Amino acid sequence: MPYSPDPEFRALYEAYTANADSIGAHLNARYGERSSDDPLLVTTGSDVVIFPGGGRPPLVESFRKTTRGFIEITAVSHLGVAVPYLIQLKDLDQPDWRRDAERLVDRAIRVRAVNSAGYWRDVAAVEAWRGREEKIAALVDYSCASTVDAVTRGLSDPDRFTMAWCRDHFLDRTDLADLPVAMNDMMAATFALVFLDTGYRVSRWLREQAFDWTRLMVIVTGRAGRPTAGLTWQTNSMCHLLWRASGERLDPDKLYIAPHAPVLGLDQLSSPEGAAEAEAQFRQVWFSTRTTAELGRLMYRDYPAFQRRIEAAPVVDATTATLAELPTVRSGDDRRAYVTRLRFVMEDPGQQLANAGAQFIIDQLAANGNRPEAVVVPGFDGIDYPEYRPSA
Numbered sequence: 001m002p003y004s005p006d007p008e009f010r011a012l013y014e015a016y017t018a019n020a021d022s023i024g025a026h027l028n029a030r031y032g033e034r035s036s037d038d039p040l041l042v043t044t045g046s047d048v049v050i051f052p053g054g055g056r057p058p059l060v061e062s063f064r065k066t067t068r069g070f071i072e073i074t075a076v077s078h079l080g081v082a083v084p085y086l087i088q089l090k091d092l093d094q095p096d097w098r099r100d101a102e103r104l105v106d107r108a109i110r111v112r113a114v115n116s117a118g119y120w121r122d123v124a125a126v127e128a129w130r131g132r133e134e135k136i137a138a139l140v141d142y143s144c145a146s147t148v149d150a151v152t153r154g155l156s157d158p159d160r161f162t163m164a165w166c167r168d169h170f171l172d173r174t175d176l177a178d179l180p181v182a183m184n185d186m187m188a189a190t191f192a193l194v195f196l197d198t199g200y201r202v203s204r205w206l207r208e209q210a211f212d213w214t215r216l217m218v219i220v221t222g223r224a225g226r227p228t229a230g231l232t233w234q235t236n237s238m239c240h241l242l243w244r245a246s247g248e249r250l251d252p253d254k255l256y257i258a259p260h261a262p263v264l265g266l267d268q269l270s271s272p273e274g275a276a277e278a279e280a281q282f283r284q285v286w287f288s289t290r291t292t293a294e295l296g297r298l299m300y301r302d303y304p305a306f307q308r309r310i311e312a313a314p315v316v317d318a319t320t321a322t323l324a325e326l327p328t329v330r331s332g333d334d335r336r337a338y339v340t341r342l343r344f345v346m347e348d349p350g351q352q353l354a355n356a357g358a359q360f361i362i363d364q365l366a367a368n369g370n371r372p373e374a375v376v377v378p379g380f381d382g383i384d385y386p387e388y389r390p391s392a
Contacts, residue, residue, distance in 0.1 A: 129196070188341075197372075220255065261285050
């Protein structure tokens, strides 16, 4: 006989929750009514949406794949990972590794042909990168050319195309005169450049909005990178960005990461009815979380309280062997720290890959009045990307 709870038990269960006419739903709705004029910010994996409250229409800023320069600079950033992937495919006797390698070589050659300072200045035209276009073009050309050379050599001599060779002569500092800049520096630079643009534009846009940061309610939702990533304040780059953009006025207790919240698509906001429905839905998500937190404070006020701490990141030195948190980058030439962050975001499935370059860039923008030209980009500023001339 199949199990089913007695209807009386189910009815008692639904009296408190799991029902639109329950005690919990009524309290959530009341909280929502009392705060209907407070601003609500919802950030997804690619957009930031502000519902100002009071029936006013939502405001939107996009920051990822739909933005200028993101695909281009990320495509180059991937070169540093694509070569180790090819080596792993070869070592696992994947029969298609040669075809994948030849395709990568072909596409990198084609990018070299269209890459120029003019492309970055006039086509990509990323405001935060203004004045850096010549050097970005040099970085792209060098990265593509050195990748083509490395993979071509690997195709002709697979026995020497090993992970040890990749670490010693491609990813990290090398003794090859024709490879003076390691790909780890290139990856650090490209990660940082992406977040220089994201941090600058989102911070500027947020500061232009006339709302009270102390009243702001925030929901961070949507997939941003791996499905396991970005589920805590320390692993989600938007948390630190919003907090710093607010001048640290945003109350961390009012920010909730909600991986199971409904999907928010911009097409929902195209009509007043759709926007109102989306706003009501996300206000319900926020208040259903807030209600429990506030009741916990009232019910257990004589017991130790929860408090979110925004702690300083650990510092790495030559003796550091392991870390439980992303390390801080103390300066643009703190190479051990910024390369360690590359390893950390790949190893920790909870991290967004963007965190490799996010925090150092955000903190510099906050300290310099959101002026991208004042930011030091690790792996980029102070490093010369020469024309790549491979030896025989």
